[in-house]
Amino acid sequence: MAVDSLEGVFAPERITATADGIPTVGVPLAELLETIERVRGELGYSRFVDLTAVDRLRREERFELVYLFYSMTQKAWLRVKTATDGEAPSLTPSVAGANWYEREVFDLFGISFEGHPDLRRIMLPDAWQGHPLRRTEPLGSEPVDFTVTRRVYGND
Amino acid sequence: MATTEDRRELLTVNMGPQHPSTHGVLRLELKLDGEVVVNCRPIIGYLHTGIEKTFEAKTYVQGVVLTDRMDYLNPLGNNLAFALSVEKLCGCEIPGRATVLRVILAELTRLSSHLMFIGSMALDLGASSPFLYCFREREKILDFFEGISGARMMTSFIRPGGLAHNVEQAMADRISAFVEAMPGFIDTYEELLTGNPIFKERTEGIGMLTADDALALAVTGPTLRGSGVALDMRKTNPYCGYEAYDFEVPTGRVGDCFDRYLVRVAEMRESVKLIRQALDRLPGGPVQTSDRKVMPPPREELAKSMEAVIHHFKLWTEGIRPAPGEAYVGIESPRGEIGFYVVSDGSGRPIRVHERAPSFANLQALPRMTEGGLVADVVACIASIDPIMGEVDR
Numbered sequence: 121m122a123v124d125s126l127e128g129v130f131a132p133e134r135i136t137a138t139a140d141g142i143p144t145v146g147v148p149l150a151e152l153l154e155t156i157e158r159v160r161g162e163l164g165y166s167r168f169v170d171l172t173a174v175d176r177l178r179r180e181e182r183f184e185l186v187y188l189f190y191s192m193t194q195k196a197w198l199r200v201k202t203a204t205d206g207e208a209p210s211l212t213p214s215v216a217g218a219n220w221y222e223r224e225v226f227d228l229f230g231i232s233f234e235g236h237p238d239l240r241r242i243m244l245p246d247a248w249q250g251h252p253l254r255r256t257e258p259l260g261s262e263p264v265d266f267t268v269t270r271r272v273y274g275n276d
Numbered sequence: 277m278a279t280t281e282d283r284r285e286l287l288t289v290n291m292g293p294q295h296p297s298t299h300g301v302l303r304l305e306l307k308l309d310g311e312v313v314v315n316c317r318p319i320i321g322y323l324h325t326g327i328e329k330t331f332e333a334k335t336y337v338q339g340v341v342l343t344d345r346m347d348y349l350n351p352l353g354n355n356l357a358f359a360l361s362v363e364k365l366c367g368c369e370i371p372g373r374a375t376v377l378r379v380i381l382a383e384l385t386r387l388s389s390h391l392m393f394i395g396s397m398a399l400d401l402g403a404s405s406p407f408l409y410c411f412r413e414r415e416k417i418l419d420f421f422e423g424i425s426g427a428r429m430m431t432s433f434i435r436p437g438g439l440a441h442n443v444e445q446a447m448a449d450r451i452s453a454f455v456e457a458m459p460g461f462i463d464t465y466e467e468l469l470t471g472n473p474i475f476k477e478r479t480e481g482i483g484m485l486t487a488d489d490a491l492a493l494a495v496t497g498p499t500l501r502g503s504g505v506a507l508d509m510r511k512t513n514p515y516c517g518y519e520a521y522d523f524e525v526p527t528g529r530v531g532d533c534f535d536r537y538l539v540r541v542a543e544m545r546e547s548v549k550l551i552r553q554a555l556d557r558l559p560g561g562p563v564q565t566s567d568r569k570v571m572p573p574p575r576e577e578l579a580k581s582m583e584a585v586i587h588h589f590k591l592w593t594e595g596i597r598p599a600p601g602e603a604y605v606g607i608e609s610p611r612g613e614i615g616f617y618v619v620s621d622g623s624g625r626p627i628r629v630h631e632r633a634p635s636f637a638n639l640q641a642l643p644r645m646t647e648g649g650l651v652a653d654v655v656a657c658i659a660s661i662d663p664i665m666g667e668v669d670r
Contacts, residue, residue, distance in 0.1 A: 135434050138589040140364045140603035168494050169606070174619055186617065188604065188632070192491075195512040197606065216496030220640050228328075243324040243669060252329055255627075 129163065130217075142188075144199040149181075152202045153209050156187065160215075165189035165198040171211070171221035173229045175255045181205045183231055210236035228253040283308050284527055289651070293322045297400040297655040300665030305652065311650050314410035316643040320636075321523040323669035325500040331629035335595030336362050336436055338628065343616070344430040346631055346667040349389040352381045352421075353609045354667075355434035355467075358629075360515060360605040361616040362436035365598035372559045374438040378516050379554045380451065381434065382422075387458070389610035390540045390547075390660075394465050396468050397537060401478045406468045413461050416454055416464040423447055436596060437571035438564035446481055448555060455551045462544055470541070479533035483645035483657035493644065494637040497540045497612025499661055503531035509608040523599070533653075533660035540610075595624040604632070611635050611662060633667040 126135055126143050132142045136144045147155045159165045161209040170188040181203035202208070210233035222233045223242040230251035233239055241248060250257055287308045293301040301322035307315035311404025327346060331339050343354040356378055363370065370378075395410030418428040424443055425433035433440050469475045485495070487503040502505055508525040510518040526542035564571040572591050573584040600622040606615035612634030619628040638661050645657040 138603065139367070139599070139601040140361070142604060144659070167491055168630040169613065170494075170617065170630075172605075172617060172628075174628045188617075189604075192487060192507065197604070199604075215494075216492045217637060217640060220636065221494075241321075243321040245321075252326055255332075257329075259329055 121180065126163075128157075138199070142197045142199050144201060146201045149204050149208060152185075152200070153211070153214075155200060156189075156211060157214070159189055159198060159200060163191070163198070164193050165191040165196075167192060168198050168211075168215045168217045169197065171218055172227060173225045173231060173253075175229065176203075177255045179203065183229060185225070185231070187211075204231060206233050207234060209234050210238050210239075225258065227251070230254065279314050291654065293319075297409060297658060298644055298665075299396065299658065299663055302658070302663065302665055302668075304642075306646075306651065306654065311652070313646050313649055313651055313654060316646045316654070318639055318642050320639070320665070320668050325670070327670045328629055328631070331626060333625065335624050336598070337595060338511045339626070340435050340498055341430070341432050342564075343631075344432055346633065346670060347609065347611070347614070347664045348633070348666050349392055349664055350385050350611070350614075351429055351431045352385040352607050353389075353607070354614065355432060356382055357605065357607050357609070357614045358616045358618075359434050359436045360607065361597065361603045361618045362598065363570075364603035364605055365618060365620050366436065366567065366570050366596060368437060368565045368570045368600075370438055370565055371398055371562050372398050373442075373561045374563040375516050376558050377439060377517065377563060378434055379446075379521070380551050380558075382516070383550045383554070384417050384420060384451070386547050386610045387544055387551075390415050392543050393418070393540055393610075393659075393662045394469070394537070396422055397656075397662075398469055398475070398575070400655050400659040401475060403469070403472070403475060406465055407421055409461070409464055413458070420447065420451055420454070421649065423450075423645055437567065437570075438562075442563050448558060451551065452555050455548050455555070458548045459545065461549075462541065466541060470538070476534060476652070478656055479537060481530075481532050481534075481658070482627040482649060482653045483533045483660055484531055485641055485645050489644050490531070490641060493641045495612070495641050496637065497609065497634050498536055498543065499612065499638045499641065501526065502528035502536035502539045502660075504528055509606055509613055513606060515605060521550050533656045536660040571662070578637055597622060597624050606632065609634055609663065610636060611667075614667075631667065631670060633670065635661070635665075635668045639663050 130145050134146050167190040169190050172186050174184040183204050185202050185221050187200040222236050225231050227241040227243050248255050291335045292298040292303040303319040305317040327342050343358045344351040347354050391410040391414040395407035398406035398518045421431050422428045425431040485503050487505050490500045490503045504527050506525045506527050511525050523546045526539050528539050568587040572588050577584040598620040603616045604615045606613045614634050615632045617630040618626050621627045646654045
């Protein structure tokens with residue numbers, strides 16, 4: 121239902137239908153903030169729900185950022201996607217709820233969000249090396265912190 | 277830290293990560309001016325175990341086991357959210373009995389989670405007896421889970437394609453007897469807390485969160501409904517046939533800790549109504565989809581059909597192989613909107629699973645609730661959000 125209503129608003133090649141029926145709008149990185157502003161204002165999908173990333177290793181711009189919004193009047197979700205190779209504009213100045221989500225993506229994928237007020241690691245210790253959700257990071261064991269192998273982590 | 281203009285000194289206090297009222301390992305960095313909280317900074321990550329990374333190395337059925345561990349007070353709800361996403365990717369139909377049983381199990385989990393909430397909130401505020409009463413009933417629900425799935429908490433019972441196995445009629449009768457008695461128990465908790473002047477003094481007007489703030493901070497669930505926004509995925513975006521049930525979405529009036537408590541108590545009564553209705557309409561039949569690419573064939577078919585043997589072999593060696601694509605199904609957990617964003621590349625393992633964890637977003641609202649209040653009220657605010665660190669840190 122919602123896919124049709126978007127057809128006049130976005131170019132048809134930018135709209136994809138997914139298995140779950142949530143209309144998905146793909147935009148280049150440069151148009152991201154403008155699109156989100158439109159989606160939240162004009163289209164009414166005002167509630168920020170979720171932000172995450174997918175590492176599409178073989179693509180040129182390997183990270184896919186996936187934003188999810190919800191319209192309180194239409195009672196439906198809308199997904200906005202963009203691709204980046206490591207940098208993206210921050211949504212936090214306009215959507216306070218995106219704060220921790222951007223920090224999480226920064227922490228686990230290493231994507232930095234320009235304009236974020238407090239971009240620090242959120243899950244891992246500050247002194248951590250690497251970004252574990254990248255597909256180049258192997259799933260392996262973490263050395264246990266014994267006195268003999270003591271590695272000093274930064275605070276929080 | 278003394279400034280030249282006003283000579284007040286701010287004291288920095290670390291509350292947690294090991295603190296009885298932080299419901300796990302939440303650390304708060306509080307800046308205090310005397311007893312008043314000037315600044316509150318939640319610090320999370322102490323329970324980060326890389327669950328989302330682990331998902332990428334597991335098949336879809338193995339992934340179900342990880343979902344229990346995220347929100348350990350809502351194991352069946354998490355199983356359900358993950359199963360719904362995978363089923364969207366596979367496009368399979370779920371039999372009626374499984375759908376109704378899912379509603380019963382999800383609502384029983386909601387009851388057990390809210391019982392934990394009432395008990396621990398009362399305990400955090402110094403009332404120790406409600407905790408014991410709540411755990412008496414919670415134990416009964418956990419006994420049902422044990423009888424149904426074999427595990428009290430980490431059930432892994434709701435799976436992509438239906439349920440692990442059928443639920444006996446005798447168990448349905450026991451659940452039925454329990455929900456008949458439950459409203460009386462809820463009255464007991466309310467007698468102990470709702471009219472209790474000490475409890476009211478500790479929660480009324482404390483931890484105010486306006487509806488606008490809550491929506492801007494991506495808050496969902498009872499924390500949002502306490503602020504008066506009637507957003508409940510069971511009503512707005514029904515799944516498992518919730519549109520066919522008669523229930524209300526309780527909301528609060530002002531958005532303080534007391535409202536969030538009242539919303540959850542009222543929700544328990546609605547859950548009881550839902551379970552009763554579901555038990556009345558519980559149909560017979562199978563509890564697993566007939567799609568052999570998702571659920572294995574029944575045992576007796578294996579002796580007769582070569583096709584069944586092939587399906588069985590393929591399913592247990594490769595697992596479910598959904599079509600390439602992505603799916604998200606947002607459902608209502610006891611804490612808010614939960615959904616699994618699952619991305620498949622057509623192989624037997626997902627390339628990405630992300631949990632939209634309600635506690636993670638709700639916890640962002642904690643500074644808004646606590647700043648300007650007294651340090652003693654921080655405990656009430658945390659309790660009223662009811663965060664589960666397992667799903668915050670994942």
